[in-house]
Amino acid sequence: MIKFEHGRFIFNAGILKIIACEGRGPETGAVSVRFTVLGSGSAGNCSLLETPSARILIDAGFSGRQIRSRLEKIRSSHEGIDAVLVTHEHSDHTRGLNVIGGKWQVPVFANRMTREAIESGLKAEVSWKQFSSGDSFFIGDVEVESFCLPHDAHDPVGFLLKTPGGTIGILTDLGHSNPLVLQKARESDVLLLETNYDNEMLKADVKRPWQTKQRIMSRHGHLSNDQAAELLGEIGCERLKHLFLGHLSRDCNTTELAVATVEGRLSGMGMSHIPVECLCQETPGSTVTLEILQSPQQTEGGQLVLF
Ligand SMILES: [Zn+2]
Ligand SMILES: [Zn+2]
Secondary structure, eight states, X not given: OEEEETTEEEESSSSEEEEOOSSSOOOOOSOEEEEXXXXXXXXXXXXXXXXXXXXXXXXXXXXXXHHHHHHHHTTOOSTTOOEEEOSOSOHHHHTTHIIIIIISOOOEEEEHHHHHHHHTTOOSOOOEEEEOTTOEEEETTEEEEEEEOOSSSSSOEEEEEEETTEEEEEEOSOSSOOHHHHHHHHTOSEXXXXXXXXXXXHHHOSSSOHHHHHHHHSTTSOOBHHHHHHHHHHHTTSSOXXXXXXXXXXXXXXXXXXXXXXXXXXXXXXXXXSOEEEOOSSSOOOEEEEEEOEEEEEOTTSOEEEO
16 A cells, blocks of 8 residues: 655555655654665766665766765765675776775775776775675675676676665666566665667667667667666566666657656556656755564564564
């Protein structure tokens, strides 16, 4: 059951409720998890996850100054960040690593091939935390699950971020979906999904040479609006509570086209209640607050049961 109260979405059926999808989360005093995309597009990507025991950046595709100012804009801070997770080496995901990993001394989590691809171009000494694609590891109370993506980088990954309030999927920079990708998307309560281009706009674009267009459209390029909609159709979206559309091309897509394509598909599936928010390059999106619904039930081991 979903209630709308003063602009808040409250989901009673799942393991979480999502409140305050507009603007910043209210100070409820309750244990909560907050997720904000600081910006997303072909020219830069960076998100922030905050839980009771961890503050994690996902990608660092803006300058350090930009990331700092966007964190301040959402009433957060660049101080005390525990980790930056890197999906792959492309500059729209790594531009700020000199500052974040160097000056701010935030540990940088990446797989070996991504690390090697980035390291030679870094001026700063950074503290690397290396994982293998497919590994799961904890940062505070967040279980980070990495999984391989088909994209034209050395060893690109997506992430499932399993928090005490629910699971967030990071799924950008992939040329097509496959059973592994679908499985991870299906597990997400909140999903950041790539809608990179509109087919017709890309074909009509005069700035890009044919080879570049072919790369974007290839099985190791990016997801189009239609492909993202198809992916949503395949996963069924029964668990999905909030959908962010990201990594839009400036020249070959529009917010209206991406949203219309995806909402059309969700509506056809009877899932038009799922909030869809299209992100942009210039400014942070809404903060989604995942508040843990605490049950009076306790397991035998004394652990709280979430419902
Ligand atoms: Zn990218
Ligand atoms: Zn990329």
